[in-house]
Amino acid sequence: MKNKIKFTVIFILCICLLYGCSSNSNIDYSDTYVAGQDSQENFINYYNEYYYASSGDNYYFVRNGFLYAIDKETRECYPLCNKSDCLHDREDSYELRKECKAYLNSTDDQVVYNDGFLYYCIDDEEYDKDGNHHMLERMCRLSVDGTKREIIYTTEDYTICNFRVHRGYLYMEAAKFAADEEDPNGEKSASLDKAELLRVASDGQDKAEVFLPYNEYRKKYKYFDIRETKFYGNHLFLRINYSKKGKSKSTIFNVDLETKELKDIGDNLPLAYDARLTIFNDKLVFNGDGTKIYECDFNGENLKEVLDGSKIVKEYNRFAPYSNDGKNLFISVYYVNPKNGYEFKLSKKLISCNKKYEYTVHEMPIKYRAEIGFDKDFFIFQKDKDEKTPLYLINKSDFKSKLIYKFP
Numbered sequence: 001m002k003n004k005i006k007f008t009v010i011f012i013l014c015i016c017l018l019y020g021c022s023s024n025s026n027i028d029y030s031d032t033y034v035a036g037q038d039s040q041e042n043f044i045n046y047y048n049e050y051y052y053a054s055s056g057d058n059y060y061f062v063r064n065g066f067l068y069a070i071d072k073e074t075r076e077c078y079p080l081c082n083k084s085d086c087l088h089d090r091e092d093s094y095e096l097r098k099e100c101k102a103y104l105n106s107t108d109d110q111v112v113y114n115d116g117f118l119y120y121c122i123d124d125e126e127y128d129k130d131g132n133h134h135m136l137e138r139m140c141r142l143s144v145d146g147t148k149r150e151i152i153y154t155t156e157d158y159t160i161c162n163f164r165v166h167r168g169y170l171y172m173e174a175a176k177f178a179a180d181e182e183d184p185n186g187e188k189s190a191s192l193d194k195a196e197l198l199r200v201a202s203d204g205q206d207k208a209e210v211f212l213p214y215n216e217y218r219k220k221y222k223y224f225d226i227r228e229t230k231f232y233g234n235h236l237f238l239r240i241n242y243s244k245k246g247k248s249k250s251t252i253f254n255v256d257l258e259t260k261e262l263k264d265i266g267d268n269l270p271l272a273y274d275a276r277l278t279i280f281n282d283k284l285v286f287n288g289d290g291t292k293i294y295e296c297d298f299n300g301e302n303l304k305e306v307l308d309g310s311k312i313v314k315e316y317n318r319f320a321p322y323s324n325d326g327k328n329l330f331i332s333v334y335y336v337n338p339k340n341g342y343e344f345k346l347s348k349k350l351i352s353c354n355k356k357y358e359y360t361v362h363e364m365p366i367k368y369r370a371e372i373g374f375d376k377d378f379f380i381f382q383k384d385k386d387e388k389t390p391l392y393l394i395n396k397s398d399f400k401s402k403l404i405y406k407f408p
């Protein structure tokens, strides 16, 4: 009898090994944020393409093609290379830069963390057997211990604009080249009118599929513009602006990640045209026109006003709930000139509130837009990544800033 049980256990183990016990069977499909397997939306600003990633011990980010780590304990920031004779990002020669282990040569400095791996995109080229030259984009992943580097997806047809890893899949917002958009030098540019959301298993072990045909929506919705994308639980939420009968409209699409069913849930929501959306306490939180912040359920129901910024900070008139860190919601404070509606003045004040919407007003060391929530300890701040301005940590307990890295 004992032997029979043993045999059964071994047999099941063998089946698992043979068929891989698909990674999806380990996924927790609770309709809330599950750490490790879910997209770290609190570390990404979609619109301005700021990406940070968090593992157990470190934060990660990419600048100018180099991968950096910030040690959560010591708060030191450094290029992720252990070669003793290497100058890393301070190396002038391109050939030597390529030798640095931190040099990913990634496009657009985007990086996400998921289940022990960092995902990034690189430009590559190759010649086929007939000597034809091909320009490629490759999605890659690197294990955080540095031992594994894999190619997940390669494309010649698409330009990958944004990507996330969520619940076992890599999702890529990918645009196709438009033949008529070649400039006089023969340079092609990708057109967002021809964009699609692609999806492939996050270990690269199956074929990519078109998950959402964004270009089809562009035929239906005039001036279709995706302002935010947020993966959360079993959903993808898209904050959309479009034009209907000459009037601008704002809405939210809720896409079911299992059935791909898309619902427009914004009909009765008082969304501002420039509304910010964050998912806090398992609710959608956004701002209306004026000074009010609202929350509603994932289907757009149970709308509730949760805060009126004008009652908290009097001399300002715009309040944007950009982000949260899982514990606190962060609301950036502005003054907008009511005469023209576009002159913005950002304040040094930042409102944070807990899950009961009990608020605190903080005086930040700089004028600060909390576009990314990060986690409970710090904000990471860089004024302008293209200008290579220094990187700061802002401590969430005393809201003091500390310079942690100067880029060469």
Ligand SMILES: [Zn+2]
Pocket: 079, 081, 082, 083, 086, 087, 088, 089, 099, 100, 101, 102
């Ligand atoms: Zn190096």
